[in-house]
Amino acid sequence: MNNKPKKAGMTLIVKTITRLTVGLILLFGIYIVLHGHITPGGGFAGGVIIALSFIHLMLAFGKDLALKKLSEAQASFFESLGAIMFLTIAILGFVGGYFFLNFFLDKGEPFKLFSAGIIPLCNVAICFKVGAGLFAIFAALVFLKIGSGEER
Amino acid sequence: MIHNPSPLFVAIPLGAAFLVSLLGKRVKNFSDSLSNIATFSLLLLSLFSISLVSKHGMLVYKVGGWVPPIGICMVLDGLTSFMLVTVNSIAFLVTIYSISYMERYTAKWKFYTLFLLMLAGMNGVIVTGDMFNLFVFLEIAAISSYALVAFGTEHEELEASFKYMVMGLLASSFILLGIALLYSFTSTLNMADMSRFLVKTGAIQIVPFVTVLFLMGFGLKAALVPFHWWLPDAHPSAPAPVSAMLSGVLIKVLGIYALMRVLFNVLGISPPASTLLMILGIISMVLGGFLAIGQEDIKRMLAYSSISQIGYIFLAIGIGTPLAILGGLFHLINHAVFKSLLFLNSGAIEYATGTRNLRKMGGLGLRMPVTGYSSLTGSLSISGVPPLSGFWSKLIIIIAAIQAGHFILASVAVLISILTLAYYLKLSV
Amino acid sequence: MFELYILLLLMIMGAIVAVEIKDLLSSVIAVGAVGLVLSVVFLVLKAPDLAITQLVVELLCLIILIQATIKRGVPRIIGRQSFLTIFMTLTFIGLFLAFAYSSLRDLPQFGHPIMRVANYYLEQGLNKTGATNLVASVILDFRAYDTLGEATVLFTAVIGVLAVLRRIGRKKPGRAVRKDE
């Protein structure tokens, strides 16, 4: 795989289809995340879909292109950032007296995008965490070159 | 928040772990200092919680302001603050120790992140008052410990970690199945509410089955004897600070404490269950003791000795009188202290001499006087030599056994104590 | 609920195939099939959130497992565990199922849950949280603390994977190691 750097990835057909679909998949993931409090879905499913769109890119075009878009260090950074965001939302609840309080007093109008207080914010934080984290796992697993039975 | 600091026990280590993973690679010495600050503040907080509990009695914290059966609650009572002090004091000492010890491994910040996550998981298990929340935090602590066992990434570590992980996941599935059954029957997840419902509906078929499921699950996590065989591989393979943490507190929090909470606070302990606990405890005690004698690797010997001492605690829980529970808890804190001391010493010995074989390291007291004498103290205490604390806790357990009429069990406990002295003398002489 | 029985039978058969088939790749794909059927079952049981999540997770799981097995040229493992192990396991499973059968009768009948706490969520969920997806209101408001734990589990796994996959774990005297991996 590494001997032929020019021909990284799969065939032309796969690459073309990927180029067409990968943006749609990403967009679908973002939609699922933002509408998590109204329709089925939510931060977790959306985050996995976003991670899958990058993994899709990696499988079709080889790892170099995908890592140019989102490197492993960046993924790790985004993951920690998402985690800290989520924890901050939890700790902000202390303002109202309780850990994890839904501190928006006005919950907004039902069925609208901007409603339900902290729930959409949590969804976004989880999406960052899940998407970046799963991408990091996958990148690490693909990078590992396996020599069978070294130093036995 | 000053009235009830329960959420901070989880929030501080979690926040520290996230910050270490974000900045630990970029800023020099950041991970060392932040981890030590975090564990030290947790220690102070846990000491503070004792005074709170003694002043106010049981404290309940409603997460998100929801009333308990609807939301999750945290409970701070005597047992909780006792366990918190044990865990956090050991964790503080271990973090100090690992500042220089972990220099021998690469990627130190990953170690600290995983360590703090494990601590957060354990504290979460201790303070929670909700069944499913217990499971989630149990998984955090368990998953980080699987990764920590494999931290050296050599043959033995990976093998031990895989075995440990398979057994741990099996245990988790049993526990989750038990929770599912309980939920379907009681339709609530809050422990207090669940137990009220179970008492109201009276004796039923499902409680024994759930008890067995939990006994298998938590027994696997605590390495009771039929489920013990992962422990002597996993504990010695980990880096010394992690071994101290695993053997000293992790098996007690995930196994014994969680089982006690579930059995006493939710299901209610029945006579067959307590007999079963006593039998398993005695078998662990005897088998762990005899297997420890044959070992030449110092850490492996300590691991088998952990199984044996866990047996004492289970015996005490099985007897179930107040005196026995007191003795069991006293032995739990004693074992946490001296077993982590001995594991840390074994790390120091390996650091200095490069071997873990007991035969090759004679004359320890001359070459490393501090380590030698502290090991001697720990060994004497664990084998129950009179003025030291191990003696008193074992004495209480044995007296409780005699009071409850279990003379055979009491005599077996005395004999195993002498056996313990025999194999620990190998270490100190 | 006739279709549910068929789907469950399909899952059990798929699981048996996954466990017993010799070829590793086929086995991984059989597990993928079981996961997809599970996602359909979730849909039948009116849990659309879970159906989406299960489908997506199944895909990711399958990709990871295939990556782990496909290029290895893994030699087949011939032979079985000793007869004693199989016998003990089957005995254990038999006892487990018998015990389970006797105690399952206490559960409320299928299709008629008790729903003591859940009624509160159904009645007050919209007023108290403002979310119309009640599952989202439970995971991110009523029981948000669990979700913090869940996110932490994933975080732990990521750090764990990165730690386990380090090329060199211990610094040895003879081997040069770059600072911080």
Next chain:
Amino acid sequence: MIIYFMCLILFCVGLYAILVKRNLIKIIIGIIITEYAVNLFFILVAYRSKGRAPILIPDQIVKNMVDPLPQALVLTAIVIGLAVTALMVAIAVRVYEKYGTFDITKIKRQKG
């Protein structure tokens, strides 16, 4: 009742794979199957005959919704399952790299 029992049979298939199989990947598959079975059990418990999904619809009063709490729990459990699977695969791959085999009976440097 029968359906709960079928779910437990699925659990036992996974249990069998964990306890008997020698291939590390097969053991991982066993664990995945047990997780499926437990998740399924939770959702079976939550079902209400002729129920509706617990999502409100504008201008319509929905009666007889299924229990949303187990769905939330299973969502958590699925994530935990994914995390665990990823870590197990990573460790199994490293074991393969060191020992050159997935056979658990050949992987024993530890002495009992």
